[in-house]
Amino acid sequence: MAADPTAATRPESAPAPARVLEAEGLVKRYGEREALRGVSLSAGRGELVTVIGPNGAGKTTLLTILAGIVAPDAGRVSPGPREVGWVPQQPALYGKLTVAENLRLFARLERCSEPEATVERMLALTGLGDRAGDQVVKLSGGNRQRVNIAIGLLGQQSVLLLDEPSASLDPRQRERLWEFVLGLAEAGTAVVLSTHNIQEAERHADRVLVLADGELLFTGSPRRLKEAVGQEGDEGLEEAFVAFLHARGH
Amino acid sequence: MRWLLLKDLRLLRRSPLLVTLLVLYPIVIAVLIGFALSRGPDKPQVAFANLVPESASQLDLGGERLDTSRQADVLFRAIDPVIVKSRAEAVRKVRDGDVLGAIVIPEDTTQKLQSGLDPATIEVFYNAEDPIKSGYVRDTIKSQVADANNALTKRLAKVALGFLDLIATGGQYNFLGRQFDVLGLERSERILKEARSELPAGSPARAQIDQVMRFATLARTNLDLSDDVLASVGTPIRVRQVQLDGAATPLSSFSVAIAVSVSIMFITLLLAAGALALEREENAFLRLVRGLVSRTGLLLEKAGLAAVSALAVSLVMLAGLGLFVDLQWDRFHLWVAGLAAAALAFAAMGLAIGALTKEVRSASLLCVMLSLPLAFLALVPSGSVSPVLYDAVQVVSAVFPFKPTLEAIDAALNDSRSIVGPLLHLAALFCAFGVASRLALRRFA
Incomplete structure (x- = not known):
C-alpha cells in the first residue's frame, strides 16, 4: 500500500522486464461466434498491463483463458494456472466466513507451507488486520475486493490477473484499490487487468492492450496509443481510444 | 477436500x-x-336417540333374552355419542351443525326384531358440510349396523339350530314357563324299531313302519346337515386372504x-x-x-x-x-x-x-x-x-x-x-x- 497512486507509469526507455507471462495465438469460439481471434500477449515482472475494449470485446474471455479456467480452442499460455493468481470480477468469497477464515481456507487449499503466517501477511498487506474477525458479508465493497485480491495472491505467484477490479467501487474505494495494485507491481508482480475505465489505464498502466471483437488491435504504452491516432496536447486517452476504434471500423 | x-x-x-x-x-x-x-382418527360426534321404551328393550330369541339397549355399546366404540331424547332433537342437532350425524332407533325396533316378519329399520341423518367427515360417519355407521345385523343373524341361526336339534334328537322345551317333552326323530325311530320287533314276521304293518323309519332316518340326517346350512346363512360370505405379491408390512x-x-x-x-x-x-x-x-x-x-x-x-x-x-x-x-x-x-x-x-x-x-x-x-x-x-x-x-x-x-x-x-x-x-x-x-x- 506504500505506492503513490499518482506515480507516473514506467518510462518507455527503461529496459524490458523479464517476461513472466506469455500467450500466443489464443483462439476461442462459442458456436459460430469467435470470442478471441489469435490473440498474443506477454507481461514482464513488475509490469502493469491493462486490457481495454468495448463490451463484448473478449476481455473476460482472455483473462479466464490466461487463468486456466477456460481452455482455448487454439494457442498456448505459459505458465500454467497454478502459477498465476486470479481475481474474478465479483469477489469469490464466503460471506459467512470471516476475513481470516476465508484467507486461511484458501491458504490451506493452496497448500501454503505456513497458512497462519500467510494469513497474517495478507491481513497486513490488505490493511484489514482490525477486520480479521468480521464476516465478509459485513465488509464494504472495497474491502471485499481487497480480500478477493489477497486470496488471488495467496499462492505468491509472479503473475496476477484481475478482471475489472474497480467496477462497482466508489472513487475512494477505487483509490485504495489502486494503491494496493501498484504496491504489488512495485514489489515485482506482473499485473494484467481488464477495465472499462480508460482514465485509470492512462494513469497507471505501463502498457495497454486494445481488444475489439476478439481481435488484439493495439499493444503499447498509453502515449503510443495517442500517437497512433495523431493526438497531441492535453486530450485524454479515452478520446484517443474511441478515435482508434473508429479508425479500425469498430 | x-x-x-x-x-x-x-x-x-x-x-x-x-x-x-x-x-x-x-x-x-x-x-x-x-x-x-398411536391415537387413530378422532371419533365423530353423532347424536343418538334410542326411542325404544326401557320396558320393551328386551328381545326374546328362543327363550334367550337379549337387551337391545346394550348393543349400542358396540356402536359407541366407533362414535362419540351425544344422547338425545327425541327424533326431532337429533335432527335439529344435525341441522345446527352441533353433530356430524344422528342415529335414531324407533320405538318399534324390538317388536319388529321379535316378530321376525318385518326388518327393523333405524334412521341415520348426516351433515354433509364436511364431505370427508360425513363420509367417515356414513361408513362407520354402516359398518356398525352391518356388525349388529351379523350378530343378530348369528343369534337367530343359533336359536333355529336349537329348534332343529330338538326336532332331530328330542328333549325338554320351555314355553311360557311350562316344560314340554319333545319326542324328536331319533327317539321316534327307536320307538318304531322296538314296535317293529314286536310285530309278527310277515305282518303288513312292518312295511309301513319301515317306511316311516326310513323317513325319520332321512329327516334326521338332513337336519344334521342343516347346521352347516344355517352357519352359512349367518355368514354367507367368508373371506380367505392370500397375499400374492408385495410386503406383509x-x-x-x-x-x-x-x-x-x-x-x-x-x-x-x-x-x-x-x-x-x-x-x-x-x-x-x-x-x-x-x-x-x-x-x-x-x-x-x-x-x-x-x-x-x-x-x-x-x-x-x-x-x-x-x-x-x-x-x-x-x-x-x-x-x-x-x-x-x-x-x-x-x-x-x-x-x-x-x-x-x-x-x-x-x-x-x-x-x-x-x-x-x-x-x-x-x-x-x-x-x-x-x-x-x-x-x-x-x-x-x-x-x-x-x-x-x-x-x-x-x-x-x-x-x-x-x-x-x-x-x-x-x-x-x-x-x-x-x-x-x-x-x-x-x-x-
Missing part, C-alpha cells in the same frame, strides 16, 4: 435457521406420525418407512443441491476448480456432507418414531445400510440439480418441484390407473431414488423383502446421477 468439508460445516453452524430446521424437521415429523399412528411400520423416505429425500436433496449452488452463488466455484480442488472431488465432498448429515438426522427420526411404533432394533445395521444408500443416491440427484442452477434459492425450488411429484408417483398403487399409465409411472419411479429408497427402508425396518435389490438400484442411481452432475458441471459451470 477436508478443509472444504470443515468450511461447509462451519457455514452450516453459522446458519442457525437452516440447522434448526434440519434438526426440528425430523423430530416434528416423527412426533406427528407417532401421534397419528403393518400399516404403521410402512408409514414410518414413508416418513423416513420423505425426510431423507428432502434433507439430502436440499443440502447437496444447496451446498453446490452456494459455491457458484458465492463465485467461489471457479476459484476452487482452478487447480485447488478437482470438480469430481468437489462433488464427492458435497455428496458426503449431505449424505452423512441426512443419515444422522434420519436415524434420530427413527429413534423418535421408535417411541410410538415397535421397531426391530436388531436390524439396525440394515437401517444404516438402507439409509446410507438412499442418502447417497439422493445426494447425487441433488448435485445434478445444484449443478444446473447458480443460486441456492433456485436449487431449493427445483428440488421441491421435482421431488414432490416423484414421491407421489412412487406411491401410486397398481390398479388405480390404467395399465399403460402405471407402466409409465413405474419407469419414471425407477429412474429416481424415492421408490428404491422406500423399498430399501421398508426392507430394512420390516424384513418385508430382500434389501439387496433396492440397494443395488440405489447404487446404480448414485452412479448415474453422479455422472450426470459431473457432466452438468462441465456444461453449465
Whole structure:
C-alpha cells in the first residue's frame, strides 16, 4: 500500500522486464461466434498491463483463458494456472466466513507451507488486520475486493490477473484499490487487468492492450496509443481510444 | 477436500435457521406420525336417540333374552355419542351443525326384531358440510349396523339350530314357563324299531313302519346337515386372504418407512443441491476448480456432507418414531445400510440439480418441484390407473431414488423383502446421477 497512486507509469526507455507471462495465438469460439481471434500477449515482472475494449470485446474471455479456467480452442499460455493468481470480477468469497477464515481456507487449499503466517501477511498487506474477525458479508465493497485480491495472491505467484477490479467501487474505494495494485507491481508482480475505465489505464498502466471483437488491435504504452491516432496536447486517452476504434471500423 | 468439508460445516453452524430446521424437521415429523399412528382418527360426534321404551328393550330369541339397549355399546366404540331424547332433537342437532350425524332407533325396533316378519329399520341423518367427515360417519355407521345385523343373524341361526336339534334328537322345551317333552326323530325311530320287533314276521304293518323309519332316518340326517346350512346363512360370505405379491408390512411400520423416505429425500436433496449452488452463488466455484480442488472431488465432498448429515438426522427420526411404533432394533445395521444408500443416491440427484442452477434459492425450488411429484408417483398403487399409465409411472419411479429408497427402508425396518435389490438400484442411481452432475458441471459451470 506504500505506492503513490499518482506515480507516473514506467518510462518507455527503461529496459524490458523479464517476461513472466506469455500467450500466443489464443483462439476461442462459442458456436459460430469467435470470442478471441489469435490473440498474443506477454507481461514482464513488475509490469502493469491493462486490457481495454468495448463490451463484448473478449476481455473476460482472455483473462479466464490466461487463468486456466477456460481452455482455448487454439494457442498456448505459459505458465500454467497454478502459477498465476486470479481475481474474478465479483469477489469469490464466503460471506459467512470471516476475513481470516476465508484467507486461511484458501491458504490451506493452496497448500501454503505456513497458512497462519500467510494469513497474517495478507491481513497486513490488505490493511484489514482490525477486520480479521468480521464476516465478509459485513465488509464494504472495497474491502471485499481487497480480500478477493489477497486470496488471488495467496499462492505468491509472479503473475496476477484481475478482471475489472474497480467496477462497482466508489472513487475512494477505487483509490485504495489502486494503491494496493501498484504496491504489488512495485514489489515485482506482473499485473494484467481488464477495465472499462480508460482514465485509470492512462494513469497507471505501463502498457495497454486494445481488444475489439476478439481481435488484439493495439499493444503499447498509453502515449503510443495517442500517437497512433495523431493526438497531441492535453486530450485524454479515452478520446484517443474511441478515435482508434473508429479508425479500425469498430 | 477436508478443509472444504470443515468450511461447509462451519457455514452450516453459522446458519442457525437452516440447522434448526434440519434438526426440528425430523423430530416434528416423527412426533406427528407417532401421534397419528398411536391415537387413530378422532371419533365423530353423532347424536343418538334410542326411542325404544326401557320396558320393551328386551328381545326374546328362543327363550334367550337379549337387551337391545346394550348393543349400542358396540356402536359407541366407533362414535362419540351425544344422547338425545327425541327424533326431532337429533335432527335439529344435525341441522345446527352441533353433530356430524344422528342415529335414531324407533320405538318399534324390538317388536319388529321379535316378530321376525318385518326388518327393523333405524334412521341415520348426516351433515354433509364436511364431505370427508360425513363420509367417515356414513361408513362407520354402516359398518356398525352391518356388525349388529351379523350378530343378530348369528343369534337367530343359533336359536333355529336349537329348534332343529330338538326336532332331530328330542328333549325338554320351555314355553311360557311350562316344560314340554319333545319326542324328536331319533327317539321316534327307536320307538318304531322296538314296535317293529314286536310285530309278527310277515305282518303288513312292518312295511309301513319301515317306511316311516326310513323317513325319520332321512329327516334326521338332513337336519344334521342343516347346521352347516344355517352357519352359512349367518355368514354367507367368508373371506380367505392370500397375499400374492408385495410386503406383509403393518400399516404403521410402512408409514414410518414413508416418513423416513420423505425426510431423507428432502434433507439430502436440499443440502447437496444447496451446498453446490452456494459455491457458484458465492463465485467461489471457479476459484476452487482452478487447480485447488478437482470438480469430481468437489462433488464427492458435497455428496458426503449431505449424505452423512441426512443419515444422522434420519436415524434420530427413527429413534423418535421408535417411541410410538415397535421397531426391530436388531436390524439396525440394515437401517444404516438402507439409509446410507438412499442418502447417497439422493445426494447425487441433488448435485445434478445444484449443478444446473447458480443460486441456492433456485436449487431449493427445483428440488421441491421435482421431488414432490416423484414421491407421489412412487406411491401410486397398481390398479388405480390404467395399465399403460402405471407402466409409465413405474419407469419414471425407477429412474429416481424415492421408490428404491422406500423399498430399501421398508426392507430394512420390516424384513418385508430382500434389501439387496433396492440397494443395488440405489447404487446404480448414485452412479448415474453422479455422472450426470459431473457432466452438468462441465456444461453449465
